[in-house]
Amino acid sequence: xxxxxxxxxxxxxxxxxxxxxxxxxxxxxxxxxxxxxxxxxxxxxxxxxxxxxxxxxxxxxxxxxxxxxxxxxxxxxxxxxxxxxxxxxxxxxxxxxxxxxxxxxxxxxxxxxxxxxxxxxxxxxxxxxxxxxxxxxxxxxxxxxxxxxxxxxxxxxxxxxxxxxxxxxxxxxxxxxxxxxxxxxxxxxxxxxxxxxxxxxxxxxxxxxxxxxxxxxxxxxxxxxxxxxxxxxxxxxxxxxxxxxxxxxxxxxxxxxxxxxxxxxxxxxxxxxxxxxxxxxxxxxxxxxxxxxxx
Amino acid sequence: xxxxxxxxxxxxxxxxxxxxxxxxxxxxxxxxxxxxxxxxxxxxxxxxxxxxxxxxxxxxxxxxxxxxxxxxxxxxxxxxxxxxxxxxxxxxxxxxxxxxxxxxxxxxxxxxxxxxxxxxxxxxxxxxxxxxxxxxxxxxxxxxxxxxxxxxxxxxxxxxxxxxxxxxxxxxxxxxxxxxxxxxxxxxxxxxxxxxxxxxxxxxxxxxxxxxxxxxxxxxxxxxxxxxxxxxxxxxxxxxxxxxxxxxxxxxxxxxxxxxxxxxxxxxxxxx
Numbered sequence: 235x236x237x238x239x240x241x242x243x244x245x246x247x248x249x250x251x252x253x254x255x256x257x258x259x260x261x262x263x264x265x266x267x268x269x270x271x272x273x274x275x276x277x278x279x280x281x282x283x284x285x286x287x288x289x290x291x292x293x294x295x296x297x298x299x300x301x302x303x304x305x306x307x308x309x310x311x312x313x314x315x316x317x318x319x320x321x322x323x324x325x326x327x328x329x330x331x332x333x334x335x336x337x338x339x340x341x342x343x344x345x346x347x348x349x350x351x352x353x354x355x356x357x358x359x360x361x362x363x364x365x366x367x368x369x370x371x372x373x374x375x376x377x378x379x380x381x382x383x384x385x386x387x388x389x390x391x392x393x394x395x396x397x398x399x400x401x402x403x404x405x406x407x408x409x410x411x412x413x414x415x416x417x418x419x420x421x422x423x424x425x426x427x428x429x430x431x432x433x434x435x436x437x438x439x440x441x442x443x444x445x446x447x448x449x450x451x452x453x454x455x456x457x458x459x460x461x462x463x464x465x466x467x468x469x470x471x472x473x474x475x476x477x478x479x480x481x482x483x484x485x486x487x488x489x490x491x492x493x494x495x496x497x498x499x500x501x502x503x504x505x506x507x508x509x510x511x512x513x514x515x516x517x518x519x520x521x522x523x524x525x526x527x528x529x
Numbered sequence: 530x531x532x533x534x535x536x537x538x539x540x541x542x543x544x545x546x547x548x549x550x551x552x553x554x555x556x557x558x559x560x561x562x563x564x565x566x567x568x569x570x571x572x573x574x575x576x577x578x579x580x581x582x583x584x585x586x587x588x589x590x591x592x593x594x595x596x597x598x599x600x601x602x603x604x605x606x607x608x609x610x611x612x613x614x615x616x617x618x619x620x621x622x623x624x625x626x627x628x629x630x631x632x633x634x635x636x637x638x639x640x641x642x643x644x645x646x647x648x649x650x651x652x653x654x655x656x657x658x659x660x661x662x663x664x665x666x667x668x669x670x671x672x673x674x675x676x677x678x679x680x681x682x683x684x685x686x687x688x689x690x691x692x693x694x695x696x697x698x699x700x701x702x703x704x705x706x707x708x709x710x711x712x713x714x715x716x717x718x719x720x721x722x723x724x725x726x727x728x729x730x731x732x733x734x735x736x737x738x739x740x741x742x743x744x745x746x747x748x749x750x751x752x753x754x755x756x757x758x759x760x761x762x763x764x765x766x767x768x769x770x771x772x773x774x775x776x777x778x779x780x781x782x783x784x785x786x787x788x789x790x791x792x793x794x795x796x797x798x799x800x801x
Contacts (some may be wrong), residue, residue, distance in 0.1 A: 376763065467648050485648065
């Protein structure tokens with residue numbers, strides 16, 4: 235995990251610093267001339283050799299003193315911490331929503347394999363995977379916010395502000411999980427112990443949920459961990475469209491403004507959260523499946 | 530033919546074929562020039578004259594969507610192709626040689642894998658010169674690791690097969706073994722992945738263009754039309770609705786084809 239983060243930090247640092255477009259040129263009035271631009275560059279420490287800048291960047295990571303944004307002069311650590319709850323709230327709600335929809339849907343589809351109910355559920359799931367997130371966001375906004383007025387168009391606030399963004403973010407995940415649940419459950423239902431359970435005379439619902447679903451969910455959890463990156467990336471798009479002040483919107487705006495320091499720490503932070511998410515899924519996996527033990 | 534019996538392959542392949550034909554014959558199919566403005570027709574709703582309606586400048590959305598097919602397909606196929614070539618080569622090298630080469634390539638895969646997909650693409654696209662080329666590179670940078678990871682796994686298990694040992698014993702060179710003996714045996718998952726990643730690349734291209742870091746206007750891509758319509762979402766929703774539906778259908782086509790091919794090649798191959 236640590237070596238990966240180190241390589242990511244070097245990559246991100248060089249990507250942003252070798253990129254065309256100088257933030258200083260956007261900050262200083264060009265009529266003030268080259269001298270003022272040079273002065274600003276010295277002030278921001280951008281005149282130093284790249285490796286010195288990288289080392290001071292890493293020093294900041296380890297001391298936790300992340301410095302300030304080039305534009306707003308706000309403390310970066312403060313900016314991140316302020317927006318983190320909004321993103322966590324969105325991601326968590328979407329995840330729960332996706333689970334609540336996808337697992338029953340996948341189970342029902344598997345139960346009615348080859349019937350109309352199976353085909354229609356799976357069709358909805360595939361469409362959920364194929365729709366552009368930002369488009370779904372706009373369509374939901376148009377129908378439920380603009381036309382019907384049930385939910386606010388954008389921004390943050392109470393629960394009502396969270397409904398449309400989390401549905402948007404959940405759609406892809408729900409589609410993916412419903413398909414996984416179905417195929418995994420179908421595989422499990424073909425096993426001998428299901429036949430045993432049925433021949434014992436257990437009720438079908440018990441066989442399906444207790445013997446079937448419980449064993450079928452393990453692979454679903456492991457795929458979930460691999461897709462945490464999708465969730466984080468999706469949050470970027472959803473926050474941008476719904477204008478929610480979270481980490482994702484901060485990243486898009488900082489990139490537009492070429493606010494390098496903010497972007498660097500933000501990406502490092504997001505990558506770290508993906509790695510932690512993967513780790514958490516591995517742990518969940520070993521809890522759900524005691525045969526697997528990580529030593 | 531067995532291949533044609535699979536419904537998913539037929540439907541997916543059919544959808545893709547239609548889009549490819551549209552992309553090739555865009556000038557013949559589109560009723561109007563995609564760039565021609567007619568301010569009197571500004572924001573006209575869908576009708577006989579403008580099938581999908583018109584945008585704020587009175588440009589025909591239908592024609593723009595037809596030309597957008599070219600841009601979106603080139604971006605998607607280009608990036609999936611680039612990613613597969615890179616991923617395939619690195620996966621082959623890592624799986625075949627093992628050892629230090631494997632460790633280096635594996636850590637590269639780990640790094641690429643740790644980035645949230647959209648975030649990596651946005652960062653690359655917004656730090657390079659905006660345009661089709663940087664979109665293709667940005668999307669390929671996201672997907673090469675998936676190819677490399679799958680191919681590496683396939684090669685590692687193929688390497689121990691007896692026919693490889695036999696080829697070695699016959700004095701075949703490493704390059705010959707990799708390209709003539711191993712490669713054909715790992716092509717099935719590659720073909721499936723190309724189909725599926727092309728679908729996701731369409732989504733990613735649209736997302737980048739929508740965020741303003743992808744293909745730049747006035748070039749029409751599906752994502753560009755959508756983002757241009759965003760401001761008129763409540764007064765002229767057709768500008769946004771139609772490209773979104775088109776994107777969904779195209780992605781569905783590639784997903785169907787990928788799923789169908791996966792079932793065809795190996796009914797037991799569950800997930801790539």
